[in-house]
Amino acid sequence: MLPNIPFLKNKNREDQSKVFSPSRRDFLKFGSLATGGLFLGISFQCSGPKGETVTFAPNVYISINSDNEVTLVAHRSEMGTGIRTTLPQIMADELGADWSKIKIIQAEGDEEKYGNQNTDGSFSVRMFYEPMRKAGATARHMLIAAAAADWGVDASECDTENGMVVHAGNGKKLSFGDLASKLKDAPLPDPERVVLKDFSKLKLIGTDVAIYDVNDIASGKAVFGADVNLPNMKIAVVKRTPVIGATVISYNDEKALAVPGVEQVVKIEGSGFPPGLDKALEGVAVIATNTWAAIKGREALEVEWDLGENQNYNSGQQLAEMLESTKGKGKVRRERGDFDTAGRSASKTLERTYEAPFYAHATIEPPAAIADVKEDGSCEVWAPSQHPQWARGAVAAALGVEIANVKVNVTLLGGGFGRKSKPDFVVEAALLSKAAKAPVRVQWTREDDLHFDFFHSHSAQRINATLDSSGALTGWNHHTVFPAIGATGSKEELHPSDGEMGLGCVDFPFDVPNIRIESHESTGNTRVGWLRSVSNIHHAFAIHAMMDEIAEARGKDPIENALELLGEDRDITFQSEMVGGEYGNYGEKIEDYPWNTGRMKNVIRTVAEKSNWTANKAAGKIMGFAAHKSFLTYVGCVVVLEKGSDGKTIISDVYYAVDCGIAVNTDRIRSQFEGGSQFATSLATTSAITFEKGQVQQNNFDTYQIIRMPASPKTIHVHIIESQIKPTGVGEPPVPPFIPALANAMYQMNGQRIYKLPFTI
């Protein structure tokens, strides 16, 4: 079965429809939020005799009780982007609630009820901005109608603010809580009559709102995956297949069982090879009363392996072969004009290659999940999952039970970056709970995390560019090769998918008359997956490092070069030039979210201005530039380097200009860019996973390094473009342009071009 690769499918309208279904709306005749109401039964939960709490819940996301408590449901997973705050912030703004008194609760995994919960691909705000506003507006509309009826005034004279309905003329006020019981028999309003607030009246959207969990995090109370404790819970640590696809021949658990606290040793049947994205790996689990006993038990366990077909896999050798393959003809994925003709008439040709390694996600919270398989076969899970519905389905499949019998509770995630989309570790917990007949927490160690990640693929690229005698860029021929995410599920997936090619490769935006973009074959020999910004990481590195060389060859400033080659302000499409495939546009129709060169040029001009590019360059500052659109968000980036007193290179400043349409939580947008530049610094300068004899060579943070505070960019300036265009995401877009901007700055520093990640600064 082909994996559920989030960016490949047009998930937006389709998934919203589960909650905001037009057909159901028509059928029920009361509103676009009818499905939510249906599930809660337009929930007026009278929990006792008269005088007790009454709850008004016009949809699945909002409930208001007669004690004046407003509870909003966060249905997307919180892994550090702030989404658990940002979506409720949108609802609260439209509702006119008092933000300081809002309570937020986390939804369990249930996409029938809540709509899409697959938290990756930087699309939470993109997909749910409007639904959250509609949810808030519907509740506001009903509260106003109830107050207006009570006062005998027209609803148009009333509004909501700070958790009250207020009458403009007579100054009367009623709290939301006072109105909850009055809404007992009210039908949902006709959706046509539910009008969203004018943009100018929004008070929370476009402001810095502190994350809801900040106090709990600062006091150690926030609950992450491994923090859930159940009565009689066992802890499992698993000795997994050292090479992906290896199988257990036999094991001896005598010494393991002799470790105090160890209770049971259980084999986990793996999925073989290819391993799949949602299956447990083959392994032997040690189940104990505490984590330390399980770790010690695993050390004592003796396992004999059939190492299988990847036992001689060497990533360095594969990368060299991949690079060599880019010299030949590949599978053409996009074609404009005729690159061969451009090549023949070129007065100058540049041919460059770029390499990038495997990367691990290395979330500081290693995977951990808790499952409780009960006697009736049903299962309840607590997990730091980016995709709880997928976890639910994978657990149901592994246990052989109906999905309705699996409940997935979502904890906070101690980092995600794509790793915790995959439910393999949740499946392990479920299988082990079944075997132990008790609740089980499966705990991955750091070594497990680095050895058995779904890695970002290593990659090789070759770009040939042609210039004519006037210095015009006449041809662009980009070859890319990397093991595809699909190869984790199928050996037949030898080329990157359309989805992966659409991540910064075929969407090459520059106005060059002859373009040929080709992919080459490579095999998957481990588990690959998506890491924050996915294939944009290596594609943006190659393209924008190359553009810097092209600017130099043309005798142009890099920013002037980019602005010129983007051409006139216009919407560009790629579909007519795609060869045998589709341009995915991150699951959105290109008419709905066009690729606009004007918006790109605007972020470039803005970042040039904010970094004082021209004057600082003239003054001898060492600066590098790149601009890249990903996940439908436009980003310009300038990196400034300095030499420290000890001779070491310091990233002194990073400037970002971002156009993400409407900016909802400006503080969290800035924090994503601050963090994104630091994440990208690790990818560019310190991190790499390699394989020898099929096994990962890095074990912990000593050998798989991520940057520490001394290497962090010293100051990060984020400029958000003001916009009322529909919003797009910010989790991933900070990463891609940073790496080439840093590489281009390094060239200014020492005259050496960078062709391989990671590099030393």
Next chain:
Amino acid sequence: MASYKLNINGETKEVEAVEDMPLLWVIRDLLDMKGTKFGCGQSLCGACTVHLNGVAVRSCSVQISSVGDGEITTIEGLSENGDHPIQKAWVEHIVPQCGYCQSGQIMNAAALLNSNASPSEDDIVAAMAGNLCRCGTYNRIKEAIMTASKSL
């Protein structure tokens, strides 16, 4: 297995444990205090930082048998109401992203201020270099420590 009396957050707690059990797992598994986090098990990331006699230590690498009657402070015991100057500064600067490493960061920063109430930027960078943050909150951590040091 042996019996240990731990002095933790001002209370005495008795646990049964093997002598090489790291303090981290004693705290998390035996005492069910979940604020202290597991990140690497090798003193490489700092997520498990607690105070032992006021000094920051990596609890993943301190065996219970070596603690004796030392005073252990975890994030739960740093302040009564989450109002240690470091915690207040953390909230003011909205430092956390995912939040997982932050208990360790806060405990490390609080220990820094115990020994140096007015650290320079270089002092902060040197003291915090052992604490990893994958989300990339380093700049705000630095700013929050500066803010907290001014309020002492």
